[in-house]
Amino acid sequence: MEKSEAKTTSAIFDKSETLRAALIDLGKSLGATELGFSDIECLPDEKRMGCSRGITVIIRISDGILNQIENEPTQTYFSHYRSVNRLIDNITLRLVLFLEEQGYPSIAIPASQSVSDPKDKFTGAFQHKTGAVLAGQGWIGRSALFIHHTHGPRIRLGTVLTNAPLSTGLPTTESSCGSCRVCVKACPAMAIEGCLWEPGMPRNKLYDAYSCSTHMKVDYQHIGRGAVCGLCVVACPVGKK
Ligand code: SF4
Numbered sequence: 001m002e003k004s005e006a007k008t009t010s011a012i013f014d015k016s017e018t019l020r021a022a023l024i025d026l027g028k029s030l031g032a033t034e035l036g037f038s039d040i041e042c043l044p045d046e047k048r049m050g051c052s053r054g055i056t057v058i059i060r061i062s063d064g065i066l067n068q069i070e071n072e073p074t075q076t077y078f079s080h081y082r083s084v085n086r087l088i089d090n091i092t093l094r095l096v097l098f099l100e101e102q103g104y105p106s107i108a109i110p111a112s113q114s115v116s117d118p119k120d121k122f123t124g125a126f127q128h129k130t131g132a133v134l135a136g137q138g139w140i141g142r143s144a145l146f147i148h149h150t151h152g153p154r155i156r157l158g159t160v161l162t163n164a165p166l167s168t169g170l171p172t173t174e175s176s177c178g179s180c181r182v183c184v185k186a187c188p189a190m191a192i193e194g195c196l197w198e199p200g201m202p203r204n205k206l207y208d209a210y211s212c213s214t215h216m217k218v219d220y221q222h223i224g225r226g227a228v229c230g231l232c233v234v235a236c237p238v239g240k241k
């Protein structure tokens, strides 16, 4: 490598690392538990909205609130779930504004998304867990939930899509569920098939989103209008205290 070329490469690396450190500082100062950085160029262009990098914002859900859940979700869990989503949306908005001040137009994907996709009404504009897996922050459990290495499924996720030059983590390539099947047994809707996740596996091989959604709507209509359950989150031993 020529001397001038090496100098340019090193300047790009420094800028990438400085920007990444500034984003982590900002995110954490606003309440994020962890930020992850992924190279999303392996995804179809329309899914990544023309962006090359994903920034995953993770917030831990309160153990105190999760520990109250026994046979069904609680009103407190429903309120907390929405508060965490609001906090994630505030953080991803602030990250976008910061990136745009640096000259990188960016997109915040809401923590809880509703899009009208005729092929899959249970999907979002961008799958947060795909970004988190590509960032190497955890794996997809038998429950189809994202399982963080430390906090398990006891988290909520948000994403910023950008073209800012950011160094990225190493994608997770295998499940760490091992022989555990606790969530399969815990699901009252029998929606979890019990398969071990592999990269690229379609969601419906892991769980039946329709059965899960119908169970919540019918059985938990009196709690948060049937929008939450949480039993597979609480049952998972990863991150449980
Ligand atoms: S959220 Fe509830 S119904 Fe849905 S998969 Fe988890 S345990 Fe089953």
Ligand code: SF4
Binding pocket: 141, 142, 143, 147, 176, 177, 180, 181, 182, 183, 184, 235, 236, 237, 238
């Ligand atoms: S309960 Fe067990 S099988 Fe289910 S996601 Fe957690 S570790 Fe994996």
